[in-house]
Amino acid sequence: MDELITYGPELAQGFLENIKLALVGLVVSFILGTILVAMRVSPTPVLRAAGTAYVNVVRNTPLTLVLAFSALGLSDQLGLVFSDQPETNSFWLVGLGLGAYTAAFVCEALRAGINTVPMGQAEASRAIGLTFFQTLTMIILPQAFRAVIAPLGSVVIAMIKNTTVATAGGLLTDSAATMKIVFDTTGASIPIFLGVIAAFMVLILPIGYFTGWLSRKLAVVR
Amino acid sequence: MSTSVLFDVPGPRARVRNHLLTLVSVVLVGAVLYGVYRGFDAKGQWAGKIWEPFIQADTWREFIIPGLIGTLKAAAAAAVLAMLFGMVFGLARLSDHAWIRVPAGVIVEVFRAIPLLLLIFFIFYLAPSVMGGGDYAFFAVVLGLTLYNGSVLAEVVRAGVLSVARGQSEAGYAIGMRKNQVMRLVLLPQAITVMMPAIVSQLVVLLKDTALGYIIAYVDLLNTGFKILPAVFFGSLIPAAIVIGIIYVALNMSLSYLATWLERRTRRSRKVTAGPVEPPSAMAAVGAGQPTGGPIID
Amino acid sequence: MHMRRTGAVLSLAALLGGVAACGGGDDKSYATVVEKIQGGGKLVVGTKWDQPSLGLKKGAEPEGFDVDVAKAVVKELAGGKDVDIEWKESASSNREPFLANGTVDLIFATYSITEERKKKVTFGGPYVIAHQDVMVRKDDTSINTPQDLKGKKICKAAGSNSYKRITDPPPDGQLDLDATTVDAASYSECVQKLGGSNLDALTTDDLILAGFAKQAGGNFKVLGQGFTNEKYGIGIKKGDTKTCEAVNTAVKKLWDNGTMKQLQEKWFGGIQGLKLTETAPPAEGCA
Incomplete structure (x- = not known):
């Protein structure tokens, strides 16, 4: 227990870094994921193919490789630099890498949501003379959105957990890297491990319960 | 796209508009690809010299293949153990006895919520003090992957058994079967078929997550391909990333296709009374508080 | 059902135990590394795998100055016999835990002797001085x-x-x-x-x-303006002074018979502005 108190502030600092990364990842992945899903359901075959290719490649690549590549490849070799401060630079690289990776999963969740809306709904709305945008905004998206809450919740939870892989992108200030550095001096410490995972659970469990509750409450009864 | 819920079958005006849109997007996608190509070219990343190592058999024999074997070894061991773990804990969660059901439930929920890398770090540092000196990189990767993916699979197993129509077990009991006969002869054979696609997609996640071993210096594909190889062949970092990226994608996509094929087969099958279990989020576990992959009856 | 479940739990435990055994290293345990070498055990030596001319993975084994010194020292420790060596990558960040955990027996990996590190590691040598x-x-x-x-x-x-x-x-x-x-x-x-x-x-x-x-x-x-003296030592598990002393004797012998000079020439000969170590650096003593 003493170890957790001694190293508590450092670990808390690291955990804050995880939260900040998760926020960047959240914004980036939702924006990029929405663009991707728009491409994947568009009537243009080229855009569909490009979206599908992105999703399939990214989804099947390990996050460790994505992050290591964005640090060593994109930044060091190809000169993509966000800040002169190395730590700020790594932070944005990891945040954007995480967002680009998660976007593929956001896209898949959204697409699955659209697919849950039965064909009959769209056909019926066209039959009563609604335009494309009316169909989209009044019939399909409201139903798709509800179906998508729980899967999106899972994606967000997975992304929060994935912020621990930041080490691979050269960001050595997050809670996982801090824990490893502390373990180098203390050896494996059970209180420290339990403390860090408790912090993650406090963040993750409410999201799981909330999205689960919301999706049940809003579920479309068919 | 005639099957899309979003779009009607296009009329003449829409077809013209679509063709226009296609043209614009071809230009756009082409521009992006060309931009990437030029960006790499400006940094000399297409130079033959740094790609040359990858056409030599020695590079494959000494770096890539041993790394790939390391990855597959860890994945295979973890896959077998995770399926066992999932089977045991999935069934334990369905037990009639609270003293089995509740602890199994807690274990499954906790391991699903722990970030995998933290778990691997912890095992890596804890193992020597419990079991004496040695090299625990493989052990930590395999045990971490087992506990996490096993917990996800436990939920798949539970959902699979629950998805079999109620009448099946009732019929079993009605003809005088015992609990274990119902499970063994009636529920599991149907549930396993239904679970297969979900299990295989979780194995894709598992295979991908072996790359976390890189961080604790486990000798896997990422380690030999992305760390050692660029150190031996100076300047070949980006080619190395591209080559091993292709290997990972190819491996995982073939597994994914297996999953889709299994799923399609299950949907066609008329012998089973339940639809396929929805795969758990292919990215990672679903958080606690919501059942993974409820039954879809089609 | 109960029987089956117990059986499954047992087999899971057995499998996990099996994995542990794979990772666990030797069955036979030796008190010190010297005893292990003389007893014919398989020796695990840590070097860098990504530093050209010092320790660079080439094929099945790494190659370089540190690797050659390691081979020579181990051979001396074994009394001239060839010893079966398993090479393990030991990056800078892993050296201390690897020694403490017993993942490796000896480390030859551009390992400078410092007061800070002496608290966690016993150092043999130094075998060469870098700047x-x-x-x-x-x-x-x-x-x-x-x-x-x-x-x-x-x-x-x-x-x-x-x-x-x-x-x-x-x-x-x-x-x-x-x-x-x-x-x-x-x-x-x-x-x-x-x-x-x-x-x-x-x-x-x-x-x-x-x-x-x-x-x-x-x-x-x-730049060619070396401004410190880095004493490259041989990392040994903290407290194994017996091995440390044997290693120091071996290093001294390799300096006396010219092997060290020859190895430096082999890997670093002819590089302009590089100050090679001319004479045996004084031993640090084992603690």
Whole structure:
């Protein structure tokens, strides 16, 4: 227990870094994921193919490789630099890498949501003379959105957990890297491990319960 | 796209508009690809010299293949153990006895919520003090992957058994079967078929997550391909990333296709009374508080 | 059902135990590394795998100066017999835990003897002396002496202390300059970074830099102004003084019979501005 108190502030600092990364990842992945899903359901075959290719490649690549590549490849070799401060630079690289990776999963969740809306709904709305945008905004998206809450919740939870892989992108200030550095001096410490995972659970469990509750409450009864 | 819920079958005006849109997007996608190509070219990343190592058999024999074997070894061991773990804990969660059901439930929920890398770090540092000196990189990767993916699979197993129509077990009991006969002869054979696609997609996640071993210096594909190889062949970092990226994608996509094929087969099958279990989020576990992959009856 | 479940739990436990046994290393245990070598046990030696001319993975085994010294020392310890050596990559960040956990028996990996590290590790040797130096891009004219690193971006390889000599005052450091450190996992990563835009200079031991500069074929230049003495030691598990003493005897013998000089010539001969170690460095004593 003493170890957790001694190293508590450092670990808390690291955990804050995880939260900040998760926020960047959240914004980036939702924006990029929405663009991707728009491409994947568009009537243009080229855009569909490009979206599908992105999703399939990214989804099947390990996050460790994505992050290591964005640090060593994109930044060091190809000169993509966000800040002169190395730590700020790594932070944005990891945040954007995480967002680009998660976007593929956001896209898949959204697409699955659209697919849950039965064909009959769209056909019926066209039959009563609604335009494309009316169909989209009044019939399909409201139903798709509800179906998508729980899967999106899972994606967000997975992304929060994935912020621990930041080490691979050269960001050595997050809670996982801090824990490893502390373990180098203390050896494996059970209180420290339990403390860090408790912090993650406090963040993750409410999201799981909330999205689960919301999706049940809003579920479309068919 | 005639099957899309979003779009009607296009009329003449829409077809013209679509063709226009296609043209614009071809230009756009082409521009992006060309931009990437030029960006790499400006940094000399297409130079033959740094790609040359990858056409030599020695590079494959000494770096890539041993790394790939390391990855597959860890994945295979973890896959077998995770399926066992999932089977045991999935069934334990369905037990009639609270003293089995509740602890199994807690274990499954906790391991699903722990970030995998933290778990691997912890095992890596804890193992020597419990079991004496040695090299625990493989052990930590395999045990971490087992506990996490096993917990996800436990939920798949539970959902699979629950998805079999109620009448099946009732019929079993009605003809005088015992609990274990119902499970063994009636529920599991149907549930396993239904679970297969979900299990295989979780194995894709598992295979991908072996790359976390890189961080604790486990000798896997990422380690030999992305760390050692660029150190031996100076300047070949980006080619190395591209080559091993292709290997990972190819491996995982073939597994994914297996999953889709299994799923399609299950949907066609008329012998089973339940639809396929929805795969758990292919990215990672679903958080606690919501059942993974409820039954879809089609 | 109950029987089956118990059976499954048992087989799971057995399988996990099996994995543990795979990872667990030797069945036979030896009190010290010397005893292990003399008893014919398989020896695990840690070296770098990504540093040209010192320890670079080539095929099944690494090659380089550290690797050759390791082979020679182990042979001496075994009384001239050939010993079965398993090579293990030991990056700077892993050296202390690897020794403490018994993952490796001996470490020959550009391992400088420092007071800080002596608290965690017993050092044999030193077997050679390196000097901290600076490597920059070939076309960089703004850095000509170590003092020019003020305000520049220098590499901080995980587990290595070289950056402190620049950024900190004595006793830990030396120059106390205001330089920005850039994190990297290893020196090979530092070199990759130096080739790009996120790093201005790499400062570490001249032997390491010489190897990288040679490999990169003229993309980088080493200043050739070594400003510290880095005593390369042989990492041994803390407290194993018996092995440490045997290692020191072996190192002394290798200096006396000219092997060390010959190995330095083999890997670093003919590199301009590189100060090789001429005579046996005094042993540090085992603690």
